[in-house]
Amino acid sequence: MLATPLKKIFLKRELMIPSLSTFLALATWEMLAKTGIIGAYFFPPPSLIGKALLKIGMKGDLFQHAFVTLYRLLLAFLMAAIPGVAIGFSMGLRRAVKSMVDPLILLLYPIPSVALLPMVMLYFGFGDLSLLITAAITPFFLITINTMAGVSHLEKVILEAGKNYGASGWRLFSKVIFPGTLPYIFTGFRLGLGLALIVVIAVELVAAKIGLGSMLWTCWQIFKIEEMYCGLILIGLMGLFFTYGLGWIADFLMPWQKDILKQKGLR
């Protein structure tokens, strides 16, 4: 009798705990701000931020900024992902390509991409293209490196089995090498998307007239603290949404992988 509702609660544990912890954090903040323990001017209570969110949300400005950031994020991610996967595979599969490209990657990868913005602007001007290229650089390296690692981590016997059972050329790639590398590619995607968001916001702060990053900067200059928080919330939500979204896509494409992680106790 009691078992069923209890079970239901436990099944939804994955949803319950995060929403409870979020609620507790917000409630504490609200109380501290309302009682004046923390300065409500710099730390406006969540209820006020919510009101501000509604107010500027109605005007549509905020969502215009968010939309531009979203568009830049997706474009920068694609600019990193497509060549990243292609070059990662060619480096993993051809030793000559690896020894040619490896020193370049080792040299450029440690440079923070934001620091490359002035140089990129020198070549590509002040437009959006420079922002996109700058935001795509580090994710590109991450995706390349992870794809390459995926190829080199393919088990030798799996490749032997593929060849022995008649796969060669393109089919060996599409039926054995590619699915075997996919988990690593997704690791690269996850890391790359997170970094793309960071760099998009960073370059918007310094070199854009529109977008959440530039909005944050304007809000700071004219001291609209509540609206600044609204921007931060949207950036956070964007990151959260994409991390989960990519996770769902990964689970859909690689159902076997989800269980393997569970078996190892990692999920």
Place this chain on the structure above:
Amino acid sequence: MEYYPLQGKLIALEGVDLKIYKGEFLCLLGPSGCGKSTLLRLVAGLLKPVSGEIHILRDGQSPFLATLVFQEYALFPWRSVLDNVAFGLEMEGQSKVKRYEVAERFIEKVGLKDFSHAYPHQLSGGMKQRVGIARAFASDPEILLMDEPFGALDAQTRMILQDELIQIWEESRKTVLYVTHSIDESIYLGDRIVLMTSRPGKVKEIFLVNLPRPRRIEMKGWPLYSELSLKIWESLKEEVERSSP
């Protein structure tokens, strides 16, 4: 044939001259590192001999097919049991209906009917190797190459799988080249046992197993069985001692 892995520093095999008859179960026995697995990969076409040749005398016109069963199972983790077993047929270009029909037949033969939609990580070691065996049979190869297929399994599972393998094999009588380092396994399964020397691997001695088929577990108690076992061990022992002083 000869084969040197990596820059010719090591000769894995030298002057191996071996006849495999159609429909026989031939066991390759030898000390660790004598090149048994290398020989198997040469027959499979996964490695090319540095010198020498492999002649396969056969009457079929279709391309030569030798499928491998790996000690490490080597199942594709992203494919279900059904799609793993059907992989070879898929590469041959068979239609989905046809290849699933064949695959399901062999999955049933190895007793995994209820698991055809499971993924490899959901199976135990013994079940994984049953899938490996079904995959090898499903392609209908001319030679089945087995590389210590039960080497990673516990002793009890190994005995059960040996019996299952014998049963499936006795129905089809495929030519089998079976690599093992277990004398017991080679006598129980094989028609002939090829004993190899330590590295560089050569054929040292060939033993005929005069046990009737179908093989049954009681035969392990027969004097013939233990005499042969002792004879093989005496010869093998020399090689083991030579390769690990």
